[in-house]
Amino acid sequence: xxxxxxxxxxxxxxxxxxxxxxxxxxxxxxxxxxxxxxxxxxxxxxxxxxxxxxxxxxxxxxxxxxxxxxxxxxxxxxxxxxxxxxxxxxxxxxxxxxxxxxxxxxxxxxxxxxxxxxxxxxxxxxxxxxxxxxxxxxxxxxxxxxxxxxxxxxxxxxxxxxxxxxxxxxxxxxxxxxxxxxxxxxxxxxxxxxxxxxxxxxxxxxxxxxxxxxxxxxxxxxxxxxxxxxxxxxxxxxxxxxxxxxxxxxxxxxxxxxxxxxxxxxxxxxxxxxxxxxxxxxxxxx
Numbered sequence: 001x002x003x004x005x006x007x008x009x010x011x012x013x014x015x016x017x018x019x020x021x022x023x024x025x026x027x028x029x030x031x032x033x034x035x036x037x038x039x040x041x042x043x044x045x046x047x048x049x050x051x052x053x054x055x056x057x058x059x060x061x062x063x064x065x066x067x068x069x070x071x072x073x074x075x076x077x078x079x080x081x082x083x084x085x086x087x088x089x090x091x092x093x094x095x096x097x098x099x100x101x102x103x104x105x106x107x108x109x110x111x112x113x114x115x116x117x118x119x120x121x122x123x124x125x126x127x128x129x130x131x132x133x134x135x136x137x138x139x140x141x142x143x144x145x146x147x148x149x150x151x152x153x154x155x156x157x158x159x160x161x162x163x164x165x166x167x168x169x170x171x172x173x174x175x176x177x178x179x180x181x182x183x184x185x186x187x188x189x190x191x192x193x194x195x196x197x198x199x200x201x202x203x204x205x206x207x208x209x210x211x212x213x214x215x216x217x218x219x220x221x222x223x224x225x226x227x228x229x230x231x232x233x234x235x236x237x238x239x240x241x242x243x244x245x246x247x248x249x250x251x252x253x254x255x256x257x258x259x260x261x262x263x264x265x266x267x268x269x270x271x272x273x274x275x276x277x278x279x280x281x282x283x284x285x286x
Contacts, residue, residue: 009098082277097123214229215246
C-alpha cells in the first residue's frame with residue numbers, strides 16, 4: 001500500500017493530467033453493468049474491464065469482478081493480466097491516501113470509517129500509512145457486522161455522532177443516499193468518499209459539500225459521475241468553478257484553506273489503475 005501511494009503521488013508530480021484521460025464506458029446489461037476503463041501513460045497502455053452485479057451479494061458472489069490487461073505503450077503488445085479487483089482495492093484507497101496526505105492535519109489520528117467491506121479495510125490500511133491513526137470508529141448499516149469488523153481490525157463500533165470528533169472521515173459504502181448530516185463535521189475534518197460513481201448516488205450531503213473545499217480527481221469526471229458533487233451543484237451548494245483538481249493540490253499549485261472541512265470525492269479513474277499495474281509489472285521484473 002505504501003508503495004502504491006508513493007507511485008500515484010509521483011505520477012501526478014511528474015505531470016500526469018487526470019483531465020486528459022478518456023471517460024469510463026458504462027454499458028447496462030440485464031443484471032448490472034459492464035465498465036471499460038482505458039488509459040495511456042509513459043511506456044504503457046492498459047484497460048480494465050469490470051462487471052458490477054448488485055444481485056451477486058445474495059448469491060455469495062462479489063458485487064464487483066474484473067481483470068486488467070497491461071499493454072506495451074508503443075506496440076500495444078499484451079504484457080500482463082492482473083486481478084482487476086485486487087488492483088481496484090489497492091488503488092482506490094491509495095488515491096484517497098494521496099489526497100488525505102495533502103489535506104489532513106499532520107497529527108490527524110481519529111478516523112471514522114463508514115463501511116465494513118474490502119474498501120473499508122483498504123482505507124484503514126492506506127490512511128494508516130500517511131497519518132498516526134490511533135482511534136478508529138466503524139459505522140455500518142448492520143450493527144453485528146460493524147462490531148465484528150471493528151473487533152477484527154482493532155477498532156470500535158460507533159454511530160454517526162462520532163463524526164463530531166473525527167479528524168478523517170472515510171465513506172466506503174454502497175449507499176445511494178447521504179450517510180450523515182454534514183452539519184456534524186468539525187471544521188478541521190478531512191472527508192474522503194469513494195463508494196459511488198453514478199450521478200444519482202451519493203454518500204455525502206449538500207450541507208457537507210457547501211461547508212467544504214471540494215477536491216476531485218478530475219473536474220470533468222466529477223461533474224459527469226460523482227453524485228455527491230453533481231447533486232450539490234444542482235442544489236446550488238457548490239459552484240463547479242470552485243472544484244479543485246487533485247493534481248493541483250498534490251503539486252502545491254492550489255493551497256487549501258484550513259478553516260473549513262476538506263472533502264475529497266473519488267470516482268475511480270483509469271489512470272490510477274494503469275499507474276499501479278505498470279509499477280507492479282516492473283517490480284515483478286518479468
